[in-house]
Amino acid sequence: MKKLWMVSILCMLIFMTACSNDAANTEESSGDGKTEVIFWHSMSGELENVVQEVADGFNAEQDEITVTPVFQGTYEEAITKFNTVAGTEDAPAIMQTFEVGTKYMIDSGKIQPVQKFIDDEGYDMNQWEKNITNYYSVDDTQYSMPFNSSTPVLIYNKDAFKEAGLDPEKAPETYSEIKEAAKKLTKDDQVGFSILNYGWFIEELIAVQGGLFVDNDNGRSGNAEKAVFNGEEGLKVFELISEMHKEGTFYNTGQNWDDIRAAFQSGKIAMYLDSSAGIRATVDNAPFEVGAGYLPVPDGVDRQGVIIGGASLWMAKDIDEEKQRAAWEFMKYVTTPDVQAQWHLKSGYFSINPAAYDLPVVQEEWEKYPQLKVTVDQLKNTIPSEATQGALISVFPEARQKVVSAMESLYQGVEPKEALDRAAAEIDQSLEAANRKNGSQ
Amino acid sequence: MPSLNMNADPKRPTLRKNRFSLPSLEGWLYVLPSFLLFIIFLFYPMVRTVYLSFFYTDTQGKPLSFAGWENFTTLLSSTSFLTSAKATFLFVLYTVPVGVILALVLALLANQKMKGIGFFRTIFSSTMGMSVAASSVIWMFIYNPSIGIANKILNFFGLADMHFLLDPNTALLSVAIATIWMNTGFTFLILLGGLQNIDSQLYESARIAGVSSYYSFRKITIPMLSPTLFFVLTVTMINSFQSFGQIDILTKGGPTDSTNVIVYSIYKDAFINYNIGSASAQAVILFLCVFILTVIQFKLGERKVHYQ
């Protein structure tokens, strides 16, 4: 027993010294003349491989810069870590953050807007899709480079449409069409329609009508002070959900992406809203024909288009100028049509560079998956405005939670107006607290 | 297996002098490594948390200005915090007693001297090897209303579909059931150890005296096991208060905040909403609650254990 302890203590000591040497070695080894760009991301699963491929492609193309992508957990986990290391030598040069973190990143003062490099170089921004870059552009300054971008689409079961006597080639476009189709589709074990309990979809359903989420032009012309999503547009969305749920043609699937997809794949629901990025897997996995359509609008309302979702790439501020330049080089590489075509095909996210869509590889794929084209068209047809640019809110993650709670309360029979007003009042409070803190800084 | 006697050996006090005759420095030396690490990695963060709970903080977590008790008073008057407190309390109530009784039943079963019992013991303790994240994903599928096995079983018995995690009335209970399953392995293992520690001669004499097995369970097993039971109760309660992973994966605190236990609410405030002041205040309140409950449990528990 005594020996055992001695041996294990000895082992530990050896191990400790061994790995402290290890750590020192890795730090030195990057000194081979190349500039190392650390790229923190939250792309898991298949996507991580695609990110790695993009980085490998860049590293092979030139020999000045090495880009190293590092997975840092979910967006929330990554942002917590970034926040802690920003300004120290452990900070990455490129950081991927979700769209709702945009305002937070701008306010943090720890990032370098990419606009500086665009101006320095006279880089032609017009090759980027305006409807995507708009989201990350504040006061005419491009803050970050859009990376993985997606929008919501309507997904439906074509086979079920046929069975119910509906035209499988024509997706419902208005609320009354949705309701009617859902009524016909609801029978036995099947329910017509569902929306994931996720704030993003509500934001989109409001924007598509041209409605704003918060005041001050969606927070774009000044810090948002009040939530306005409880207006006419929001009410229409909530009334649709509430009415359909009462009729039994709307199915509550909770907050998990996989739960709603499971409900669709197993034939429990016939129509639902999904992210454009998830379409291809849905088509591949479904044992039936899958159709895609635009986001529905209330009757008599002109379609304004969709807000971009997903994430963008940010550059850290307090790092070497040389590293920033290297990071910018990588960002430029990422947006070339060839890379974007690969990215679009392999990840399912949009191409930031619309030129990519004209490439034969993309065209071929679109023939196989016409659903992909629907998503791109919906984005292209978007009319730029404050509504479709998306809201800029410091307390966005919290706002989303409140909206989700409001959605959930609908299923408990709370009136749409009441649910919306309550959520809006709570968000007003958080906004006020956040603005007060910013003011006292 | 550990024998967890809360009550000191009756003859021990008389010998105490002998035992403790060495200089006090040596005692400190043994405790020092643990103590140092505790100071650096637990007390220091906790003190910082207490400090931050009295400040308004910016989104980066830096204190801006002194807030006095405001973080606390805002919390105690907000309905969402009271909902959280209620959810936490109910969650502990659902998981601890049932979990411990279930594990005790399994331990009693597995304490029989039978062929192949080792296999069953491994099966019963196997959930200990499952990480919370992995188990939660499995339970997510089990509870899925459209494809999950839970509804299939209900249908098999002619019952209607349930919405488990989506209905505010059943969500907390559903998460509690999953949690009980996750905890059983460990509780079972400790309780089995406690059972095996009981002197078999006691049972032998009870058998000779011809008492019923229920009687010997009540008069021998339970009292002899009480220190272990006490230990398991304390630890399960503390763990239950800190359950986080399963809630994050299964419900994210919803629907309508029905599973938003305090630990999850702290997580949301600290890591998603960047409201560090409020998160710190909640952490302090949670710490105090668990601390007080544990002290009460120690007081009551030790008395119970003494009186048998």
Add this chain to the structure above:
Amino acid sequence: MTIGKKIFLYLLLILSGFIMFFPIVYAFMISFMQGGEVLQGKLIPENFTLTNYINAFEKVPLLRYLINSLVVSTVIMLGQLLLCSLAAFAFVFTKFKGKNLLFMLFISTMMIPWEATMVPNFQTVQSLGWLNSFPGLTIPFFAMAFGTFLLRQQFKTIPIELYEASQVSGISRFKFFLTVVLPISKTSLITLGIYCFLTAWNMYLWPLLVTNDEKVRTVQIGLKQMQTQEIASEWGVVMAGVMLVILPTLLLIFVGQKRLQEGLTRGAIK
């Protein structure tokens, strides 16, 4: 024991064993499913091929992660056993000023919510230069109130006569600890060891925060890396990963279980 009772007991054992083990069996089944099979709600995969397992290995450096987890968990376990047994020994066999208060302080550490410690500890480890290294992953966990508590309860059952005898024969206190206390408490140490190992094995957030490099990353990060949100996760591959990750832990429990029984039947605890 009558035959009837035996059959009844076996039935009960099998039934409860089935219920307890079912979720793991379910995960095992999912680990062989391809594409949409999981989401369509199937219970039994169409065919049992190893593609998902191969995929799991290809997708993340799982073998590397497994080795890292093994190293990290073993070191944490040894560190905890050492520090906990030392502290517990002090709490039982020595007397010093403020001992009871110190014990209460130790116990109170169990109640500190982990969220409160995450960020400050990250900064501490960063300033110590332990980021991305094994010390950063392991040392903060060496001290553990739960283990100290458990071992204290065990040490208290050691007959005082043993200690007196050792004093008479002039053995130093440390030697008494090494040669008497530890061997006697073997079974408790093994139980605690299993517990420590498994807890360390299942850590996720801390390893994620303090590491940047697959050279030191652990399996739970690997599992998270396989799951996605916006895009459908390949649950077959994730569950294949889960099965590979719990295999070592199940094995440990099985072996530990055997060792424990041996120890018990030999009466080592008495």
